[in-house]
Amino acid sequence: MHEAADHAHVEGSKRTFFFVWGWLLAITGLEVVLAYQHLAIKLMLTLLMMLSIVKATLIISYFMHLAYERRSLAWTLMPALVFVVGMMFIVFPDSLRALLMRAH
Amino acid sequence: MASQEATSGLGATRESVWSGGASPYAVPSKKLGMWLFIVSDAITFSALLIAYAFVRVASSSWPLPFEWPSILNATIMTLILLSSSLTMVLGVRAAKMGNRKGVVGWLLATMLGGVLFDVLHLREWLGLIDEGVRLFKNPWGDPQFGAAFFSLTGLHMTHVTIGVVYLGVIAWGTNRGKYTSDDVEVSGLYWHFVDLVWMFIFPLVYLMSNKMA
Numbered sequence: 001m002h003e004a005a006d007h008a009h010v011e012g013s014k015r016t017f018f019f020v021w022g023w024l025l026a027i028t029g030l031e032v033v034l035a036y037q038h039l040a041i042k043l044m045l046t047l048l049m050m051l052s053i054v055k056a057t058l059i060i061s062y063f064m065h066l067a068y069e070r071r072s073l074a075w076t077l078m079p080a081l082v083f084v085v086g087m088m089f090i091v092f093p094d095s096l097r098a099l100l101m102r103a104h
Numbered sequence: 105m106a107s108q109e110a111t112s113g114l115g116a117t118r119e120s121v122w123s124g125g126a127s128p129y130a131v132p133s134k135k136l137g138m139w140l141f142i143v144s145d146a147i148t149f150s151a152l153l154i155a156y157a158f159v160r161v162a163s164s165s166w167p168l169p170f171e172w173p174s175i176l177n178a179t180i181m182t183l184i185l186l187s188s189s190l191t192m193v194l195g196v197r198a199a200k201m202g203n204r205k206g207v208v209g210w211l212l213a214t215m216l217g218g219v220l221f222d223v224l225h226l227r228e229w230l231g232l233i234d235e236g237v238r239l240f241k242n243p244w245g246d247p248q249f250g251a252a253f254f255s256l257t258g259l260h261m262t263h264v265t266i267g268v269v270y271l272g273v274i275a276w277g278t279n280r281g282k283y284t285s286d287d288v289e290v291s292g293l294y295w296h297f298v299d300l301v302w303m304f305i306f307p308l309v310y311l312m313s314n315k316m317a
Contacts, residue, residue: 014197021190028182028306032175035311048307055303063189063296065289073129073139081143085150092154098162 012062020062027051138290142297145263149301152259153308156252165245168313169235174228178310181224182302185264188217189299192271196292199285204278207288211275214295218268225261229254253309260305263298270294 031051034044061067066074121128129136160166170178191213198206232253236243239250274291277283 012193012197014194017190017193017197021186024186024189025183028179028186031307031311032179035175035307035314036316038316041312045312048311049304052303052307056300059189059296059300059303063193063299064293070128070130073131073136076129077139077143081146084147085154088151088154092158092161095158095161099164102162102164 012065012068016062020058024055024058027055132286132290134286134290135293138293142293145297146301149259149304152256153304156256156308159246159248159252163246163248166313167242167244167246167249168315169232169237169242169244169249170310170313171315174231175310175314177224177228178306181221182306184217184221184224185299185302188214188221189296191217192292192295196285196289199278199288202285204281207278208275211271211278211288215268215271215275218264218271218295222261222264222268225257229257256305256309260298260301263301267295267298 031048034047034051037044039047127133127136131139191210195207195210195214198204198210232250237250237253239254240247242249270291274283274288278288
């Protein structure tokens with residue numbers, strides 16, 4: 001470790017990290033409780049995925065430091081990822097056709 | 105960088121970080137490289153998760169094998185992985201402060217979390233195998249369950265295992281003064297990503313498949 005001058009470069013306080021960690025644990029607990037409620041499967045899936053996206057955002061922003069980087073980095077990485085993952089859903093409705101065909 | 109301004113084409117252009125010779129993102133190359141790897145790896149995991157969801161939606165007899173002990177086990181695994189991310193950021197922080205001993209300690213704690221996660225997950229795997237789950241066969245329903253479950257969680261477990269080795273190398277090298285704080289930070293990016301992926305596997309594969317009493 002040669003950079004003693006790096007002190008000024010430390011982003012995010014210890015408090016922030018513990019705070020984020022606490023929220024991540026709390027949301028995980030909430031997800032487990034939610035999983036044992038008698039909800040319609042689509043509602044359950046939507047709620048769980050929304051909570052997971054919140055967790056992912058917390059991890060990316062604070063633990064992975066993306067919130068402290070130049071905005072250009074996030075703008076280079078994230079839209080491409082969202083676009084590609086979105087494209088994967090194009091064939092998804094076919095799963096319902098497969099289910100209906102099997103039912104007959 | 106060249107000091108002359110480009111005067112050809114459409115005329116004089118102002119010097120910008122995008123004109124070459126500079127790092128427009130103001131991050132070290134290794135860090136940019138790791139981010140690009142993470143994006144591509146995220147696409148791999150997305151494909152597997154979406155394929156898992158696809159075969160499940162298309163199935164009329166998808167097994168829901170996870171009773172409370174399994175859900176509790178997976179919840180503990182989640183808490184362990186989240187906590188290992190906390191020890192990882194504290195390790196990166198120690199690296200930025202030039203505290204070499206601190207880095208080694210925090211990285212060892214992170215690795216311990218990874219090993220614990222693997223052990224608990226393997227226990228879950230062995231339990232399922234013991235109950236007769238195979239890649240294309242299980243006692244409860246749709247035969248694809250095993251293939252979907254083992255490929256998704258197996259790839260994740262491989263990532264955790266590689267992460268433990270990676271962090272071990274970084275800890276060892278940091279102790280010998282071979283690596284800078286940037287190297288520690290880049291290994292942290294990988295570790296947090298592995299944690300992040302589990303935040304989607306856990307609800308989709310475990311919580312959505314719990315067997316309610």
